[in-house]
Amino acid sequence: MDDNRFDDVIRNLPRDFKIPVEPPLEEMWRAIESAHFDAPVSRAPRGFSRSVPWLAAAATLLIGIGIGRYVPAKSAGTPPPSPATVASSDKVVTTDTSAVADAYRYQTSRYLGQAAALLISLPSKDANEKADATFSNKATDLLVTTRLLIDSPAASNDPKLRSLLEDLELVLVQIARLRSERNKGDLDLIHQAVEQGDVLSRLNSAVAITQSSE
């Protein structure tokens, strides 16, 4: 194929490559309207739980184990209430709920600390060494926790935390990709996302808040 023929190919791409069909504007708007305006606290549909249910289940199990380990540690000094007390006392029920909330707070705080450490250790824009596989693996692990926390009560009751987690999700996806296809442009993109979203300072504030409430 000579230069002229290839130039023709490029010029004709708009009419030769996947010509878009008429967009179903009304149908799409109904879905958007229902998701955003009819349910203001609802969130964007997430592909994660739908497409990889076993991964979500595994992550749930991991965090559940973490919470399970934390809850007894917090209440180790208090004797377990008798079944009768549990059945008759509202106060005991409240304490249990509070323990679960504490456990979520603890897990969230731990996660935020790890995310902050990861972002702080992000290579500088000018660095040109190969991405460390451990580094992107860590991002992949944190990504699983991020997506789980976005769906957790900890985030649904705290719009600021939720927004931070959603921004972190995007950044971590990009870091996780470095393993296979790192180049300077990708790293620039990550730094830009971190800077534009003010992610690190919001993260540090969130760490401080969650740690002070423990």
Add this chain to the structure above:
Amino acid sequence: MNERQLIALVIAGDRLAGRALYDTYAPRVYSLAYRLSGDAEKAREFTQDTFIRAFSRLAQFRGDAAFATWLHRITVTVISNARRSEVRIAREVTLDEANSMEITTPEAEPDLKECISRAIEDLSEVYRTTLVMHDIEGYTHAEIAETLGVPEGTCKSRLSAARAQLRQALAAFKE
């Protein structure tokens, strides 16, 4: 009413303002989603996800970039995340499943359009996105650079590399 006022109204929960923004930008978002996914159903889903995400994060839009650029950045991220999920799921196909697939007869010689489609599909994600945005959807280098968060020079070199790979893939094609 200008775009900033519309955005402020959407943040306040005004659905008519939301519809106005949607009417302005949805056709181009859908077109980009369709070109990058090649599937009407996926393009619909990506467009919806883009607007739902955008509306829920509108308060974070600072106006540093044009609203269209911000929106297209979300579109590219939504599609990119979905493609990675698809690749991950595809890798989970077991060997048994692969072995049980029927042996198909060789296809007829593909025509030029099919060759072009396959060659573009085979490009890496950054090259494909750059080529689709520039050569097919008509974005400028400045717009692509801002959308993808890379310098314009990077965008130009990606386009050049994408075209070179496309040309190499089409070299063997005989008309």
